[in-house]
Amino acid sequence: MTRIVVACKYVPDSTGDRSFEADGTVDRESVEGLLSELDEYAVEQALQIVEAQGGEIIALTVGPAEAVTALRKALQLGVGEAVHVLDDAIAGSDVFATAAVLAAAIGKLDADIVLFGMASTDGGGGVVPALVADRLGLPALTQASTLAVDGPTVRITRDGDTTVQQIEASTPVVVSVTDRTDEARYPSFKGIMAAKKKKVTVWSLADLGLSADQVGLDRALTSVAAAVRRPPRTAGQIVTDDGDGGVRLVEFLTTHKFV
């Protein structure tokens, strides 16, 4: 039976006013957190695979206690169970420490297919799937705009920078999916009720055979020297088109030497 692990990141809502703490880490208090919108596409693909050919799905998150919110959303959407790697030492981890924790958890879960969103909506790097695959020695099928699973063969269309490629690998594999894959579903009332009874297993670093000095802010090889809020744009000139809007637009562009 196919075992799918879908990685779920808990992020500050991208429509909120996101900011930084004094130590250069992301402020997770002032803006409400949720499952990264782009991870919903990964959950959707996992559900579709299992609906078509059976199998089981485990949602996995690495994050603070509140990150269980991201797992709950996945469970409401139809994922069967969830694992939360929760350890104070993880706070402030960079992409490498995060990948190390995810890889250890994925190894322990013995996944056939590991699904990620294309990037998180906060960090936005999109590199964690590749890092996890590199650590586990698994093929990485990244930036998939379509995904098809046929027994042990996984095929994707990769919508790359300059090419569109068809990529194929055998399980176990790591896959990241873009927002070009099928629209993510909404939780049903039944799904929301059922999620309340679903199990969330909590693992510490020790449960994964990792130690505190392998993760966290102190271990990171880069640090934020300054995070400066962009000065608000000075209010621009707004005109209403009374028949000469296009002319006035070009006047503005001429003044600024674009025409």
Next chain:
Amino acid sequence: MSEVLVLIDGDGATVGKPVLELVTLARRLGEPSVVVFGSGADPEVLGRYGVATVYQFDGPEYADYLVAPKAEALASLVAEKAPAAVLVSSSSEGKEIAARVAQRAGAGFVYDAIDVLAGPDGVRTVQSVFAGNYTVSAHFAAGPVVIAVKPNAVSPAEVPAPAAVAVQPLTHQVSDAAKGARIVASEAKTSGSSRPELGEAAIVVSGGRGTGGDFSPVEEFADALGGAVGASRAAVDSGWYPHRFQVGQTGQTVSAQLYVAAGISGAIQHRAGMQTSKTIVAINSDPEAPIFDLVDFGVVGDLKVVLPQATAQTIAGRG
């Protein structure tokens, strides 16, 4: 002077502007050498920009399998040469290669950098985060540094006295583990137009829901200004314009000199892709559209009327 490695990503068939930008930045940190897969890089062009050495990996594995063989080969070169820094373009392939190399080298890693500086305390990078609302300056612990840099970070500049470029062919035994993701078919994305590349263009004119599906006023104004054409996610999702032109969080990020948003409301998803543009202009029929909070100049009106008039005026003004 310490060596700085610059990766040419893609098939290396041409030495494009993004590579010359990376080489120009690399000169701030040390002596640039270029790493290429395949034989396409023109040493003469690279020499004019200060490159002394081209490391050339040949082999079918780099075209037959996704990312991992290139990352493995570059990581082996980094282990051998111990460069001061590795610069890669912040494309999706570039970022994946850079991250894997940094993980193997135990290097500090920054992606989506918009500037790279040499300071008294070592290399510094500048990034624009949270939909362009914050500028983050980062520094590195001692040791190797890998940076993925966005286009337009710097203007490519030639060196006054180019030296001869040495091309060094290299071989790397690609491991079986790196041959997991097979490329079974590959098709180049061609823009099929004479317009500038969206990610690198100085002027971008984008259309959104307000076009109602007709992009001709947007394209004609872009052509009058010599700019690239972009599209909002709403327009792309509606099938009105191809995805490769999408500007926004899940499309391309542009940092243009002039950004014109026509019929685009200005949702956070779109703003993330264009907010760092220098001058922003919008045309929208809704005076309450959030895009007007960002603009230097805005026209409340119908783009189907305003843009053709602006196009005619631009062409007439040129005489």
